[in-house]
Amino acid sequence: MPNDLWIALIISAVGTLLMRLLPLIWMQRHLARRKSQEAAAEMPTWLSVFGPLMIAAMFGVSLVPSSMTPEAWIATAIGSLSTLTVWWFKRSLGWPVFAGVVAYGFVTLAS
Amino acid sequence: MSLSRTPFLRGIYDALPLLGGYIPVAISFGLISTQSGFDVLETILISIFIYAGASQFLFVAMMSAGTPLWLVIAMTLLINARHVVYAPNIAIYLPQSRWWPWLMHGLTDQIFALSLTSLPRMPENARMGWYTGAALLAWLSWIFGTALGAVAGEELTARWPLLGEVMPFALPALFLVLIAPLFTSRIWIITLGATTILAFLLKLFGYLNAAIPLAAVSGAIIYYLIQRQDEQNAK
Numbered sequence: 001m002p003n004d005l006w007i008a009l010i011i012s013a014v015g016t017l018l019m020r021l022l023p024l025i026w027m028q029r030h031l032a033r034r035k036s037q038e039a040a041a042e043m044p045t046w047l048s049v050f051g052p053l054m055i056a057a058m059f060g061v062s063l064v065p066s067s068m069t070p071e072a073w074i075a076t077a078i079g080s081l082s083t084l085t086v087w088w089f090k091r092s093l094g095w096p097v098f099a100g101v102v103a104y105g106f107v108t109l110a111s
Numbered sequence: 112m113s114l115s116r117t118p119f120l121r122g123i124y125d126a127l128p129l130l131g132g133y134i135p136v137a138i139s140f141g142l143i144s145t146q147s148g149f150d151v152l153e154t155i156l157i158s159i160f161i162y163a164g165a166s167q168f169l170f171v172a173m174m175s176a177g178t179p180l181w182l183v184i185a186m187t188l189l190i191n192a193r194h195v196v197y198a199p200n201i202a203i204y205l206p207q208s209r210w211w212p213w214l215m216h217g218l219t220d221q222i223f224a225l226s227l228t229s230l231p232r233m234p235e236n237a238r239m240g241w242y243t244g245a246a247l248l249a250w251l252s253w254i255f256g257t258a259l260g261a262v263a264g265e266e267l268t269a270r271w272p273l274l275g276e277v278m279p280f281a282l283p284a285l286f287l288v289l290i291a292p293l294f295t296s297r298i299w300i301i302t303l304g305a306t307t308i309l310a311f312l313l314k315l316f317g318y319l320n321a322a323i324p325l326a327a328v329s330g331a332i333i334y335y336l337i338q339r340q341d342e343q344n345a346k
Contacts, residue, residue: 005153008170008187009156009160016187021215023196047196049302050331054220054223061323087291097285100283101284
């Protein structure tokens, strides 16, 4: 493996890990400090708002199909509706996702 | 599912829908990486250690194009910068353990979304096992898919072209199931709806890397504007 690749790989991997890990340590210290001050161990409000919004943003991004054909858009719409319908009745994780993928697959195969 | 299953197995079970999204994308990454001149071992090592989808594609593209090293690293880290808000959001649900810092390697977009909605609903002593099971399955599936793509990606995509097209729909379906229960009040309906639409439009117009953080920040601003408006109306 060339040296350049090693250097880039190690720095990118360590940097990515630190971006996932350092905020955890910061937050754990923040919570511990609040606990020692006998305050409720709550996270800052902006963070509790930000989390669900990140999921909504990921959902929005993932909705755009890789091939932007009318068939792909129709499959996306029907797949999403199927997912939502099954979720409404089952209130679980696996079955709605399965139903969405199957519906998406049927429309893709049929078109 | 049955509560008699161990938390670790429950985590694996809950993360199963992720495989539909992870494996086809990982196969694509393995294929593109080897086509860009990386060998199978190098490709797998990238997936093991960087483990961040979009940035890995950029990493191999820039490395193979001979881009200066500092720019490759800077761009890879910039794309992954959104991860800084993930751990603080779930920290309140994590019981004390010296293993958490290492387990954060598995905190991808999807594992974060799954954790944020699942961890609050389970007993504290089950959380570490659950997270470990879910994150480990996702990581191993990403490595497995990468290896498969690097070794046999061309044959796989030639033989089952539709599979790679259909399975990735598991990701939007999963995100939809995770945000659906959050539409609980007027303020959240407006904010989550606006964030989804904005992210969708940003991706549609080609701003893939900016779409998630920009849409989430805009959503947060909308949330606070509505909240302030409601407070003024209440006075």
